[in-house]
Amino acid sequence: MSKMKTHKGMRKRVKVTASGKVKYRKSFKGHLMSAKSGDRRRRLNKPAIMSNTITRRVLRALGEE
Numbered sequence: 861m862s863k864m865k866t867h868k869g870m871r872k873r874v875k876v877t878a879s880g881k882v883k884y885r886k887s888f889k890g891h892l893m894s895a896k897s898g899d900r901r902r903r904l905n906k907p908a909i910m911s912n913t914i915t916r917r918v919l920r921a922l923g924e925e
Contacts, residue, residue, distance in 0.1 A: 882918050882919070
């Protein structure tokens, strides 16, 4: 059987850390920032770690697992 192909869209959006966790950028930061509080905007700036339930599917799509 042929190799699994990497999901190119997923590869552009996430990064796998050395310990195997998946880092991604948070949504809702594209525009309309004046309506959001400063605390919320600062929180949206930080990269997030994906939950364990989704991580397995993401790693499979990336060909890591």
